[in-house]
Amino acid sequence: MGDYAILIVDDDDGDRKMITRLLSRTGLGLVIEEARSTEELSSIETEHLDAVFLDYLLPGASGLNVLSKVRSRWPQAAVFMITGQGDEDLAKSAIQLGAADYISKASINGAALERMLKTGVGAARMQWKLDEQRRDLATFSEVLVHDFKAPIRAVNYLVEQIAEDIEAGQMEDVQESLRLLQKSSRHMLETIKSLSDHIRFDREEVFTDIAGSDLIDQALNALSQDLAEAGAVIDLDQVDATSRIYCRAPQIAQVLQNLIANATKFSRDGPPEISLRLESGPNGHLFEVSDRGIGIAKDQTERIFEPFKRAPGTTGIAGTGLGLATCKKVVLRHGGRIWCRSEPGKGTQIAFELPYGPGCAAEDRSRVG
Template sequence: MTQTQTVTGNTRWDRVRQPRVWGVHGRIAAALVVVVALLTGVVTAAVVTLLETRQVQREVVRDYYTGLRSSQNYFIGMLDSETAIRGYALTHDKASLKPLNESGQPWAHPVSGDLSKVLPDTRAVPKMQEAEEAARIWYEDWAAPMIQLIDSGANLTPADVNEGRRLFDNFRSAYTETINTLRPEREKAAVHLADVTNLGFAIGVLSAIICLIAGLVLWILMRRWVSRPVAFLAGEARIVADGELGHQVIGIGPPEFVQLGADVEMMRHRLITEVEQAEQARRETLQARAILEDQTQELQRSNRELEQFAYVASHDLQEPLRKVASFCQMLQRRYGGQLDDRADQYIHFAVDGAKRMQQLINDLLEFSRVGRLSAPSADVDLSECLENALLNLETAKEESAAEITADDLPVVHGEAPLLTQVMQNLIGNAIKFRAGAAPRIRIAARRDGEFWEFTCSDNGIGIEQEYADRVFLIFQRLHAKEAYGGTGIGLAMCKKIIEYHGGKIWVEPPPAGPLAQPRDGVWQPGQDGPGTTIRWTLPVSSDLKVLELEPTVKVTR
């Protein structure tokens, strides 16, 4: 068992065997529940206290004030009435009764009902009712008769005055009891208001203290449950990140961080394994690089030898070959017809072999120069390449009466001489390998993503599908040299040039169905063959804004 597996196994064993420990979410949730419960209780108490304060404040400021004011106004009205009657008794002047008329006749308008509305629980209401009853008796039993008596011109006797004083004193005594009841009740309510106000202030202070303590406790718990384990685990990870891969990573605190530490430890083991694999891959890469450098040096040596061979082939080999061909031709011209037929045939074979050898050497040199002796790349108009190729094939085109059509060809990036060679080889093969009818050759182009796809199709003798790959090999021929000339290097040259430019070339499979066949091995005049379609691709030039043109057919030279 690896160390990684051991750590994982211990972690799972701890989960099963050890008692369950609350995680971070559970702990934070429990702390928040406690804080919310405390705050809810405090807020509830504050709301209740506030409502009580408003109620007591309304009683003190409005209700008792209204009751005292109405009672005092009632008493003042009675005093004014009593004073007016005494003045009228002394002066017998009707103007003295003006305060009586303006007092509002309190004996006829009791205020105990209003007092019971604003202070339904006060004990002053019965006392006020007694005072109102005493006021009514004073007016009906003494004040009203005295006014009539004075109006008749009589004077009040001391007994009448004493009787009035006695009845008014009854009213005054009942009113005093009413006031003496209201004022202590109001003072008691004021004291209660002060107590409730102080309680509300205390609850507010307590709420602030609870919030402060709760915030401090939550900060301490979050530091203990989250910040400290995270900082510790980050330090462990930094130790490993600094290169000490052998340092064991552990997690502290709640189970989540312990499990996270175990996961980081597993990642450390995987990192060690990957580092070892990377180191092994690096060593293998260095070894492969050394081998590649050796092979590169060997390839460079081989290329130098190939260049030396090309130099020898182009100079040293062709010089004696030209002498052989020249002297064979001189023998043919000077002694032709003087020797027997067999000697003439031998001379002909020697001249033909020397010429073919020269052609093979030239083709081989030209093939080897592709990609090795190159001109600078540039933007090449393939339409110009096609025109140059047709100029080089002008004689063959006229002799075969070939009809050649082409679409508008794009501009690509490459080497114009090599791309001209591709056009010339493909069209030359289409003219060479023709059937009985005059060659009809078509060059087409279309945009396919990041590549241009080109087509060269003809009505010639065709290529069987089993030889579709073989025709691109150097010096591979499908026909005898007596039937069709050439060295078999044309399509191989095209393949090398196209691949050098980043494209590919292939033979399009023939269509399904019966194909045209020569009769008795000979193509009849005017007879079209199955034809051959060669396709190749070239990258779209990234430096040009090339527009794909609609296919338009035109007859070239």
């Protein structure tokens, strides 16, 4: 995805237009949004930004204070502080607070902006990857400490119990202990797989143009045995078979697999009933997985996307709490967004939207106007 998603925050209309005009002349692929104040900044809905050009003096706010808010909301973005005054102390403060670069308005030209974008965005992306690797290492350690204590103790106990039962000739007890041993072993394997899925998305994969229905088929095929055992009923009537998605296909197929697996796992009494939807919206391709399961309380619909956060009422259901965190991680890396709507006892809908890409934009945008 070659486009740079850029936000310009400046209360001066002329300065915003100048920066926009100079950026458009760089020859880089750009998607530009603008804001004139901190109030307008709060209304920006874009989940992913590559760069922010931030004016130091905004109405009623200091650019350095706003810088911290911008860095918190868009941690992957390179933030460039701009001002009408060339102040080295200000530049130092901006860099210390996480700005990628600093430039006075008198020094702004097309070449400078292009250099800042290429260098700053590249450095910001590299820093984000390093930070994410550190977070994943912390996740790995936490899983090993937290999720492996109980099954390892269980395995040790069962091995000792089996040895005693064999010595005593109690083969029926041995069979039961073996069954429990296999259960503990499966739990550890599932934990390792979940952790591996969460971490392996650090590796870049090539973006390709693929039919959205093929992604859904891949997910359903991977889950075919689980769906058959659960007697799941899958409704595909709302899947637009003509949609083509520009994405890292294995990762999006894994997202769909995780969401369908959750819909199966958290069903209520009776076979799971799952509806899949794929359509082209004004901002991108919309995927939705809906079920009629146990549901989630409204105050939990955002927390479930955090690592190790599981909704109340799911105790006793297998899982590490990493599945939805991994889904969010993948969707955000595609420049998309993911959200949840749910009602306890009535079901859950988890949807995600992916932006249009080079292989599909013309065809799909013509259908959605």
